[in-house]
Amino acid sequence: MGALLFSESNKDNNSSLFCSYSFGNSWIIEKTKEGKSVPLQLEENSTLNPNTAIHSKEGALCQFEKTGQIIRLGAKSIFEYNNTEKILTLSRGSMLIYQKEISDITIRSDFSTLRIMGRFTAIVDCTSNGGFKFIPLEGKGQIIPERGDSKDIYRGRLTMVLGSPSKLGNAYDIDLLLLLKSSRLINSFPTPLPSMKRISLSIYAQQLRLKGKFNALIGDAPTDDNLQMWAFGEEESK
Amino acid sequence: MNMKLLKFAALFSTLPTLMFGQQPDATVTERNNQPPTAVTSGEKNNANVDASDAGAQRPIFLKTTNISPFAGLDSKYLYRNNPLSAADKLDFIETAMWMNTAYAGASFEAVEIDDAVITPYLGASYTTTEYLESGLDGLDFASTSAYAMLLAQHSSGWTFRAGISYAMDKSKSTKEETYKEFYPYIGAMKSYAVSDTVLGIFDISGGQHRSESDASGIPSLNSTNSYSGSKELQNLDVIAGYSLRFVYDNIVVSPRYGLVYKRYFYGSNEDRKDFLQTVNLKIDYIVNENMNVSLFGGYSNRDSSSGNSSADYDFNSADGGIALG
Numbered sequence: 001m002g003a004l005l006f007s008e009s010n011k012d013n014n015s016s017l018f019c020s021y022s023f024g025n026s027w028i029i030e031k032t033k034e035g036k037s038v039p040l041q042l043e044e045n046s047t048l049n050p051n052t053a054i055h056s057k058e059g060a061l062c063q064f065e066k067t068g069q070i071i072r073l074g075a076k077s078i079f080e081y082n083n084t085e086k087i088l089t090l091s092r093g094s095m096l097i098y099q100k101e102i103s104d105i106t107i108r109s110d111f112s113t114l115r116i117m118g119r120f121t122a123i124v125d126c127t128s129n130g131g132f133k134f135i136p137l138e139g140k141g142q143i144i145p146e147r148g149d150s151k152d153i154y155r156g157r158l159t160m161v162l163g164s165p166s167k168l169g170n171a172y173d174i175d176l177l178l179l180l181k182s183s184r185l186i187n188s189f190p191t192p193l194p195s196m197k198r199i200s201l202s203i204y205a206q207q208l209r210l211k212g213k214f215n216a217l218i219g220d221a222p223t224d225d226n227l228q229m230w231a232f233g234e235e236e237s238k
Numbered sequence: 239m240n241m242k243l244l245k246f247a248a249l250f251s252t253l254p255t256l257m258f259g260q261q262p263d264a265t266v267t268e269r270n271n272q273p274p275t276a277v278t279s280g281e282k283n284n285a286n287v288d289a290s291d292a293g294a295q296r297p298i299f300l301k302t303t304n305i306s307p308f309a310g311l312d313s314k315y316l317y318r319n320n321p322l323s324a325a326d327k328l329d330f331i332e333t334a335m336w337m338n339t340a341y342a343g344a345s346f347e348a349v350e351i352d353d354a355v356i357t358p359y360l361g362a363s364y365t366t367t368e369y370l371e372s373g374l375d376g377l378d379f380a381s382t383s384a385y386a387m388l389l390a391q392h393s394s395g396w397t398f399r400a401g402i403s404y405a406m407d408k409s410k411s412t413k414e415e416t417y418k419e420f421y422p423y424i425g426a427m428k429s430y431a432v433s434d435t436v437l438g439i440f441d442i443s444g445g446q447h448r449s450e451s452d453a454s455g456i457p458s459l460n461s462t463n464s465y466s467g468s469k470e471l472q473n474l475d476v477i478a479g480y481s482l483r484f485v486y487d488n489i490v491v492s493p494r495y496g497l498v499y500k501r502y503f504y505g506s507n508e509d510r511k512d513f514l515q516t517v518n519l520k521i522d523y524i525v526n527e528n529m530n531v532s533l534f535g536g537y538s539n540r541d542s543s544s545g546n547s548s549a550d551y552d553f554n555s556a557d558g559g560i561a562l563g
Contacts, residue, residue, distance in 0.1 A: 061291075074291030094292040125292040135295070140352075158295055175296040183293025197393040198353070204391050205355045208348050209300045218295040229297075 017048040017064035017071065017081065021189055024060030024075070029053045053080040056093065061188055068100040070193070072185045077126075090132065094125040096185040098195045102141065107132070112166040115144040118153055121195040123185060127221035131162045131169070137176065138198040143168070155202035162224045170227070175213055176203045263323035263553075264407060264417040264451055265471055265500065266514070266538070267367075267381070304347035312339040316534075316559025321369060322377075323540070325550035333371030335559075340364050343385075353393040359401075360386050366410075378410040397427045399443075417471070419449035437483040444476040469504040473512075490522040502545060510545030514538060532561040 019042060026042040030052060039055075048054055048064055056062060056077045064071045073079050077093020088097075089108040098121035099105065106115045111130030116122075118141010125133040134143060136153045144150040146165035156176040160169030180186055180203065186193065193199070219228030314337040320330045343361025362384040369377055387401030406418040423445025432438045450468045481494035498514040518536035525531060535558035542551035 077291075096292075123292050133292075133295075135292070156298075172295075172297045173300055175294075175298050178296050179293035181293075184291045186293065197395070200395070201353070201355060201391065201393045205348060205350055206298075206300075208306075208345070208355070208357060210298060211301045212299050214297045214299070216297060218297060 016050070016083075017066050019044055019046050019048060019062060020065045020070075021061070021063040021191075023062070023188070025057040026060045026062050026073070027055045027057070029055065048081075050081055050083045053078055053091075061184060063189055068103075070098055072096050072189060074185055090124055090126055092126055094123065094185065096123040096137075096183070097121065098193055099139075100194070107134070109161075111164045112161045113146055113164070114161045114166060116153075117141050117144065120153055121193060121199060122153075123179075123183070127160075129162065129221045129223050130164075131160060131166070131221065131224070133218075133221075134159050134161055135174065135179070137179075138195055138202045156206050158218065160221060160227070162221075169224070172218060173206075174218065176206050264449070265447075265473070265512070266323055266540070267407065267417075305344050306346075307342070307344040309342035310340075310528075310563060312341070312561060312563035313337070314339075314559055314561040316557050316561075318555060318557040320553060320555035321374070323551075323553040323555065325552050331371060331374060333369050333374055335557075336366075336368040336370060338366050339563075354390045356388055356390045358386075358388055360384075376411045379407050379416065380410060382406045382408070395428055395430065397429075398425070399427075400424045414452075416452040417449060418451075419447050419471075421445050421447050432482065435485050437485070439481045439483065440479070441481075442476070442478045444474070447471065447473050447475065449473075470507045471502070472504055473500045473502045473507075475500045488524045490524065492518075492520045492522070494518045494520075506547035506549070507545045509543070510547070510551070511543040512540055512551065513542070514540045530561075530563055532563070534559060534561060 022042050022044050027039040028042050028046070028048060030038045030040055032038055042048075042054060042062060054062070054073065056073050056075055056079075058075055060075050062073050064073070071079075071081075071088070072095065074094040077095065078091040079089065079093070079095065081088050085106065086104065087106045087108055088095075091110055097107075097116075099116075099119055102117070102119045104115065104117045106113060107124055108114075109126050109130060109132040112132060114132075114134060116134075118139055120136050120139025120141055122134060122136040122139070125135065127133060135158045136155055138155050139153050141153045142150045143153060143159065145161065145168045148167040151159070151168060151171075156173055156179075157171050158174050159171045161167075162169040176199075180199065186199075215231060215233035217230045217232070219230055221227045314335075316335050316337070317332070318335055319332045321333050321335065322329070322331060324330055341361065341363035343359060346358040346360075348355050348357040362382075365381040365383070367379055367381070369375055383403060383405045385401055385403035387399055387403075390398045392398065400423070402420060402422045404418070404420055407416050408414065409416050423443055425441065425443030427439065427441040429437055429439040449471045451471045452468075476499045477496065479494055479496035481492055484491040494517070496514075496516040496518070498512070498516075500512040500514070502508065502510040502512075516536060516538045518534065520532055520534040523531045535556075537554070537556045539554045540552055544551055
């Protein structure tokens with residue numbers, strides 16, 4: 001499973017993503033004029049052009065930036081983007097998103113699509129059913145599915161995005177502090193996210209309202225009707 | 239009856255009355271009129287999981303009500319070498335003390351704005367202070383406190399607070415109020431991780447003690463606490479402190495250094511300026527989420543300009559004890 005992260009960038013290039021960090025093996029799949037795929041190893045300071053896919057291998061991490069946006073890609077992820085329509089496509093893996101200014105972007109997986117209007121930092125985690133989990137860490141705005149009602153972005157609330165045309169599935173409040181401590185997308189990069197202070201504030205706000213934690217971890221969603229839960233003990237109340 | 243016995247009987251019968259004038263110094267009396275300054279998580283190391291790319295997703299459940307009440311009891315048994323804040327060591331009356339506090343309060347729905355979370359608090363407490371040294375029991379008193387506060391946690395890591403508290407002391411012997419005050423205040427606190435197990439906390443606050451104190455003018459044994467005007471103890475203060483929290487499993491060791499500057503304006507205290515330094519050490523053993531056992535000790539030193547009065551307000555005092563709460 002992989003992950004993608006967006007955050008503020010100081011780079012001036014408005015159309016292409018600039019690779020500001022790469023760890024491990026990741027490959028850019030360029031297409032020749034004849035339509036052949038040519039893999040090129042991703043290097044720091046290289047550019048990821050629109051409609052060009054990147055594959056990150058096991059253990060790999062990479063970060064792309066452009067003005068007002070940073071995208072962090074986790075291991076075993078496949079990602080590409082379309083600047084014209086502001087579409088970020090994550091076919092596999094996971095990503096975390098930070099958008100500095102209020103904007104209107106669309107996230108796509110194999111089967112599902114979610115439009116997001118707002119300013120936010122969020123993690124996107126693909127599931128086996130072709131959809132994805134959308135986990136905002138901080139921010140304000142709305143998530144708008146292809147069918148059904150839109151919802152406000154609420155920090156720490158994991159929302160399943162299912163099917164095509166896509167709808168919002170079940171939502172779960174999750175432990176942001178644990179997510180923060182255990183996420184490679186947040187912790188395994190040389191520079192902290194620009195929104196780190198706001199994420200800390202989200203954790204504080206969640207702690208104020210925290211009543212208890214389930215001794216379980218949310219896993220993959222193999223089908224739209226199933227969500228894996230890994231139990232590890234009795235319910236803990238606070 | 240033997241004259242010696244008569245003299246002793248007279249002394250014991252009048253001692254409580256004499257002690258009424260020699261009240262504990264209300265400006266350094268501990269009162270639980272300070273609301274909580276930060277929210278801490280009771281979580282230990284249960285978040286120590288292997289890293290994944292997206293991160294571990296543990297479901298939680300949130301409070302459904304907008305009010306979070308809290309209540310508790312604290313008991314302290316301590317020794318203090320100068321409970322009456324006497325300037326002269328010859329006037330020190332060492333004593334054991336017993337302090338019991340019941341408190342209750344509530345936080346209300348937090349308001350989340352762009353870069354801050356603001357939480358309103360209301361609370362109250364009742365504390366009894368008993369002197370266990372024979373002859374000082376006439377000074378036993380009870381303190382009632384209440385507060386209303388807004389606490390703003392800013393994304394910069396600073397915590398700001400503003401509020402007003404009320405405190406009142408009542409003598410257990412005479413059942414009369416000896417001191418009361420309203421205390422509007424503002425404060426700021428910044429905590430940061432010094433290392434994985436050490437937290438550094440800087441705190442600064444200031445306010446106005448709008449107090450009314452015992453103006454009966456009863457002569458006291460050392461005269462330093464004989465109030466001649468009800469506003470004598472009104473003062474502005476600025477308090478700054480730095481503390482460290484060393485966390486070792488269930489044990490938390492917290493040394494703290496504090497500075498207090500006070501300026502008085504009325505009566506014989508006009509132009510009086512106090513400079514108080516305190517050093518404290520507290521060792522908490524966390525029994526469970528609801529109970530701590532603590533060992534504590536401290537030293538205080540006050541340097542006072544004395545204002546219009548010829549009285550000497552300088553003092554030093556040391557204490558140590560055990561607390562359960």
